Amino acid sequence: xxxxKRFSYTSxxxxxxxxRRAVDNIKPEAEEIPIxxxxxxVLAEDIISEINIPPADISHFDGYAIKSEDTAHINKAPLTxxxxxxxxxxSEYRGExxxxxxVYVSTGCALPKGADAVIPIESVLEKGDIIEIxxxxxxxxxxxxxxxxxxxxxxxxxxxxILRAQDIKLLADMKRWHVKVFRKPKVAILSIGNELxxxxxxxxxxxxxxxxxxxxxxxxxxxxxxxxxGVFPDDKLSILNALKxxxxxxxxxxxxxxxxxxxxxxxxxxxxxxGSEVVLRGIKVQPGRVTSMALANHRxxxxxxxxxQSMLVGFYFVLLPIIxxxxxxxxxxxxxxxxxxxxxxxxxxxxxxxxxxxFVKLVERDEERVVxxxxxxxxxxxxxxxxxxxxxxxxxxxxxxxxxVVNVYLVKGLSRLFAPEPGI
Amino acid sequence: xxxxKRFSYTSxxxxxxxxRRAVDNIKPEAEEIPIxxxxxxVLAEDIISEINIPPADISHFDGYAIKSEDTAHINKAPLTxxxxxxxxxxSEYRGExxxxxxVYVSTGCALPKGADAVIPIESVLEKGDIIEIxxxxxxxxxxxxxxxxxxxxxxxxxxxxILRAQDIKLLADMKRWHVKVFRKPKVAILSIGNELxxxxxxxxxxxxxxxxxxxxxxxxxxxxxxxxxGVFPDDKLSILNALKxxxxxxxxxxxxxxxxxxxxxxxxxxxxxxGSEVVLRGIKVQPGRVTSMALANHRxxxxxxxxxQSMLVGFYFVLLPIIxxxxxxxxxxxxxxxxxxxxxxxxxxxxxxxxxxxFVKLVERDEERVVxxxxxxxxxxxxxxxxxxxxxxxxxxxxxxxxxVVNVYLVKGLSRLFAPEPGI
Numbered sequence: 087x088x089x090x091k092r093f094s095y096t097s098x099x100x101x102x103x104x105x106r107r108a109v110d111n112i113k114p115e116a117e118e119i120p121i122x123x124x125x126x127x128v129l130a131e132d133i134i135s136e137i138n139i140p141p142a143d144i145s146h147f148d149g150y151a152i153k154s155e156d157t158a159h160i161n162k163a164p165l166t167x168x169x170x171x172x173x174x175x176x177s178e179y180r181g182e183x184x185x186x187x188x189v190y191v192s193t194g195c196a197l198p199k200g201a202d203a204v205i206p207i208e209s210v211l212e213k214g215d216i217i218e219i220x221x222x223x224x225x226x227x228x229x230x231x232x233x234x235x236x237x238x239x240x241x242x243x244x245x246x247x248i249l250r251a252q253d254i255k256l257l258a259d260m261k262r263w264h265v266k267v268f269r270k271p272k273v274a275i276l277s278i279g280n281e282l283x284x285x286x287x288x289x290x291x292x293x294x295x296x297x298x299x300x301x302x303x304x305x306x307x308x309x310x311x312x313x314x315x316g317v318f319p320d321d322k323l324s325i326l327n328a329l330k331x332x333x334x335x336x337x338x339x340x341x342x343x344x345x346x347x348x349x350x351x352x353x354x355x356x357x358x359x360x361g362s363e364v365v366l367r368g369i370k371v372q373p374g375r376v377t378s379m380a381l382a383n384h385r386x387x388x389x390x391x392x393x394x395q396s397m398l399v400g401f402y403f404v405l406l407p408i409i410x411x412x413x414x415x416x417x418x419x420x421x422x423x424x425x426x427x428x429x430x431x432x433x434x435x436x437x438x439x440x441x442x443x444x445f446v447k448l449v450e451r452d453e454e455r456v457v458x459x460x461x462x463x464x465x466x467x468x469x470x471x472x473x474x475x476x477x478x479x480x481x482x483x484x485x486x487x488x489x490x491v492v493n494v495y496l497v498k499g500l501s502r503l504f505a506p507e508p509g510i
Numbered sequence: 511x512x513x514x515k516r517f518s519y520t521s522x523x524x525x526x527x528x529x530r531r532a533v534d535n536i537k538p539e540a541e542e543i544p545i546x547x548x549x550x551x552v553l554a555e556d557i558i559s560e561i562n563i564p565p566a567d568i569s570h571f572d573g574y575a576i577k578s579e580d581t582a583h584i585n586k587a588p589l590t591x592x593x594x595x596x597x598x599x600x601s602e603y604r605g606e607x608x609x610x611x612x613v614y615v616s617t618g619c620a621l622p623k624g625a626d627a628v629i630p631i632e633s634v635l636e637k638g639d640i641i642e643i644x645x646x647x648x649x650x651x652x653x654x655x656x657x658x659x660x661x662x663x664x665x666x667x668x669x670x671x672i673l674r675a676q677d678i679k680l681l682a683d684m685k686r687w688h689v690k691v692f693r694k695p696k697v698a699i700l701s702i703g704n705e706l707x708x709x710x711x712x713x714x715x716x717x718x719x720x721x722x723x724x725x726x727x728x729x730x731x732x733x734x735x736x737x738x739x740g741v742f743p744d745d746k747l748s749i750l751n752a753l754k755x756x757x758x759x760x761x762x763x764x765x766x767x768x769x770x771x772x773x774x775x776x777x778x779x780x781x782x783x784x785g786s787e788v789v790l791r792g793i794k795v796q797p798g799r800v801t802s803m804a805l806a807n808h809r810x811x812x813x814x815x816x817x818x819q820s821m822l823v824g825f826y827f828v829l830l831p832i833i834x835x836x837x838x839x840x841x842x843x844x845x846x847x848x849x850x851x852x853x854x855x856x857x858x859x860x861x862x863x864x865x866x867x868x869f870v871k872l873v874e875r876d877e878e879r880v881v882x883x884x885x886x887x888x889x890x891x892x893x894x895x896x897x898x899x900x901x902x903x904x905x906x907x908x909x910x911x912x913x914x915v916v917n918v919y920l921v922k923g924l925s926r927l928f929a930p931e932p933g934i
Contacts, residue, residue, distance in 0.1 A: 349614065
């Protein structure tokens with residue numbers, strides 16, 4: 087075994103600091119795009135409202151704008167008001183109303199001058215141009231005051247936040263047709279292995295590069311742009327060329343395969359010979375411990391292991407926070423987590439000084455979320471196809487006990503809980 | 511007010527039954543597509559493995575395949591084995607090993623005939639063609655047995671499940687290049703209102719149709735294909751034509767606006783005159799109570815209210831389960847839910863006989879998830895732009911109390927918790 091490949095496993099906390107420091111100087115870049123393409127992108131500017139929304143006191147209902155004081159003395163006999171006009175969203179009544187008068191207003195119409203309340207159409211009796219009202223109406227009842235939604239000068243969306251459907255709507259309502267967002271980081275995916283191919287017609291003699299495919303989906307879901315660079319054989323020259331090509335085209339390089347210490351594992355050697363600065367060689371998480379990272383030309387190179395579970399763990403703890411940082415989000419491992427109860431003892435004896443990841447299934451039992459372990463070695467895909475997420479077992483712990491409450495981590499692209507499922 | 515527009519509010523449970531019955535006969539259609547386009551689609555067939563995975567006993571590590579019995583008597587002196595060959599993924603050693611021999615194997619290589627265990631490369635001392643072993647190795651140690659991941663004949667993915675990254679990988683590993691999935695339902699979105707436009711250049715005199723835009727994003731995220739049919743004025747003829755066009759092109763029609771009982775609210779009237787069968791006129795949920803549904807030509811027509819919060823509630827309770835059903839998922843309201851503690855009393859006095867929806871913010875406090883209410887009328891967009899999800903307040907309840915634990919519903923497209931956020 088070549089000592090130059092040896093691991094010096096870094097604890098996850100330390101790895102987190104090392105990665106953070108490595109990417110801290112790489113500032114995410116902003117670009118201006120039409121809001122119609124901005125859904126799920128990260129804002130690169132604060133959005134300040136240039137107008138009051140609504141721009142006037144408006145009606146919350148279809149009904150009649152009135153002077154509330156007219157209704158102050160309603161007792162048994164109904165109040166009768168004369169309808170002097172009608173306001174619709176495309177043609178608002180311009181006049182003023184006086185005591186004894188009302189104006190029909192559609193939902194969203196500005197109140198005519200003189201009016202200070204709205205009574206809904208369901209609550210009045212209409213008789214031609216006369217309406218009858220039988221109850222008191224308070225000042226500003228059913229009125230949405232000017233600026234009550236957004237005030238002129240207010241910061242309505244913040245730099246660093248992800249744009250959701252309602253945020254895009256707000257931008258459109260404010261006539262902000264373009265918006266500054268952070269550029270999506272391009273992630274070059276290099277799959278390394280003589281046995282691999284990206285061509286279906288070669289799969290009778292070679293193995294289809296399904297890891298590259300999986301990683302592309304995860305990168306896309308994480309908000310990056312995957313560039314599948316293809317398959318490269320286990321020799322230094324082709325890996326060197328692949329790294330070079332990757333650096334030309336992408337912001338981040340992710341390699342899969344050839345990451346460990348075997349005879350044909352040349353990825354780490356080659357990355358080092360490429361003149362890269364080592365960030366970390368191995369992390370204290372199992373599966374996934376082989377995951378390594380370097381910097382070349384101020385670009386992160388993430389070396390992912392080839393076993394499926396290991397690759398996913400490496401993706402989650404190293405590649406995902408880098409993508410997050412470079413798309414303008416806080417550098418963080420955070421994903422959606424659910425609390426759930428463990429349904430049976432889960433022994434975790436190996437790699438006691440490491441954090442251990444275990445893929446789990448979530449089931450609903452008596453209206454509680456229950457964790458069922460899925461045990462098996464890190465090469466097994468079946469564990470992951472049955473899983474909804476994973477749990478993290480702390481260093482030193484040898485057993486997660488039946489009845490313990492744990493965090494279950496859900497990852498976009500991997501977890502089925504983002505949609506209704508048979509049986510849930 | 512025209513009585514033909516009157517609401518007859520249906521309880522949510524009853525609405526659920528009515529909608530279910532209405533769409534039950536509409537069977538989702540299947541189509542065959544390349545697996546490279548199948549991510550996030552719903553499987554329309556069970557996938558049965560035609561092979562054992564792995565196809566042979568394979569090595570879990572880079573190391574040496576040996577006969578485990580050779581190590582049975584190791585004591586102080588190391589065991590010495592002769593390396594008679596090397597297996598790589600692209601060139602496996604074809605011979606058999608005998609006592610006293612070892613074969614180098616890369617991770618994933620089949621064990622040569624005669625071998626029954628693997629010792630990792632890190633655990634041996636290599637001296638040319640000789641290796642030294644200093645510990646006992648158990649039978650099948652570091653071996654992944656044939657079929658231990660997937661067995662020939664096993665159902666590995668089930669009809670009705672959403673295809674995630676790892677499922678696509680499995681299909682590729684099984685060389686299933688095409689797969690039957692349910693067709694994405696097309697949802698025609700009709701925005702109704704004289705005041706609206708889809709053209710930016712008209713927004714000095716008209717209001718941009720941002721509701722249609724919002725709904726398109728939500729439909730897309732729900733797994734449907736949105737067809738933004740544009741803006742239609744408040745007259746029956748144009749609404750009739752729009753419905754006709756929608757039915758020609760789409761599986762589901764969703765209208766926004768003109769849904770209530772005002773003078774220019776013609777949507778419901780027109781849908782009925784169109785010859786549709788009424789499914790429900792109003793639901794006992796507030797905001798959102800105006801939401802209605804009909805069937806025309808066996809196609810669902812969902813009538814959504816124009817206030818933003820109301821539209822989102824109508825989307826969630828009526829349109830979303832229909833899309834779920836028509837994309838092959840169980841008919842269900844299920845979405846991802848988090849349990850969280852309410853941080854202050856939330857009064858909910860209105861519409862006591864209805865379920866009430868309240869948009870809320872989630873904050874982390876002392877490692878607990880805490881719900882902060884966002885109060886304000888259903889026309890306010892600011893409530894929704896500040897929200898992470900919503901809670902549902904049951905009928906009859908007038909107060910959600912400080913300290914209560916509630917379900918927070920997260921909806922794809924609306925909720926910010928699917929990604930790391932500043933401060934979390």
